[in-house]
Amino acid sequence: MVGSAEAFLKYNKDNVMKHLLAIEAHLRELEEGYRPDHASCVIKHILQLEEQCEEGISHAAELGQDEVAKIFKRVRDEAESIRKALLEGRPPAEIIRIVRAVRRVAEKLDPSFELEKCTTCTVDLGKVKAGHEGSGDLRKMEEEYADKVLSYLSEKYGVRKPKLVLLDKCPGEPADFGLYVKDRKEIVLCRGGVDVHKLAHEFAHYLQDVRKADVDWEEGECEAESFALNVVRGREAGQGHGEVARDVPASVAAAVLVAGVLVNLALLLARK
Numbered sequence: 001m002v003g004s005a006e007a008f009l010k011y012n013k014d015n016v017m018k019h020l021l022a023i024e025a026h027l028r029e030l031e032e033g034y035r036p037d038h039a040s041c042v043i044k045h046i047l048q049l050e051e052q053c054e055e056g057i058s059h060a061a062e063l064g065q066d067e068v069a070k071i072f073k074r075v076r077d078e079a080e081s082i083r084k085a086l087l088e089g090r091p092p093a094e095i096i097r098i099v100r101a102v103r104r105v106a107e108k109l110d111p112s113f114e115l116e117k118c119t120t121c122t123v124d125l126g127k128v129k130a131g132h133e134g135s136g137d138l139r140k141m142e143e144e145y146a147d148k149v150l151s152y153l154s155e156k157y158g159v160r161k162p163k164l165v166l167l168d169k170c171p172g173e174p175a176d177f178g179l180y181v182k183d184r185k186e187i188v189l190c191r192g193g194v195d196v197h198k199l200a201h202e203f204a205h206y207l208q209d210v211r212k213a214d215v216d217w218e219e220g221e222c223e224a225e226s227f228a229l230n231v232v233r234g235r236e237a238g239q240g241h242g243e244v245a246r247d248v249p250a251s252v253a254a255a256v257l258v259a260g261v262l263v264n265l266a267l268l269l270a271r272k
């Protein structure tokens, strides 16, 4: 029965990886402050993951593959820590990090599982530059840069990546405005004006939206600006308010607010 044990073992390995990927995908949809019943999809996959590990252990033992059996055991034991974190209501971004650590263990089951080596999942800026050299396609570079920043922030804060719209026609020059459109969950920026600061500022409005933060307009602006400055300066983004007051002189903060209002108004008028 060696032939069928081999086939079953392959099936178990594939399923372990599928459940780990599904768990991560579900966690991305989960918002902070979730209730345990919202996490039930993830729990289901964790249970199935454990079941596949149990089967994998016995099929590997049948084939005398002790090392493989050990890996299945480790994955099964570590799956418990994912479940525990979930039941404790840990933030999704934190649990995603645990899932990835478990996935790195599971990747040892099959060389084709080494997903870290996948170059199509992430934008390699070095390659982007080389690829566009001489082609003059700087528009594409700006788009890819924006996408990379948004991917990074979305992953860091455990949320789904917001849509990005780059406008060719802007309400004014220079092209330094940004807008978050709540009902379409879109970040709108102007071509030629994309930078980390603007992306992070609009991303903060997106976070306020998906986390249903109860902030008024002015508070929301202060918080978004503080978030953006912290991102650009490489500090951990603050959760509370009043960060702007500490980091930036009040006059500068006020100027930023006024500029934001004018630009938003201009854009709304332009869209009418």
Ligand SMILES: [Zn+2]
Pocket: 201, 205, 220, 221, 224, 260
């Ligand atoms: Zn804003």
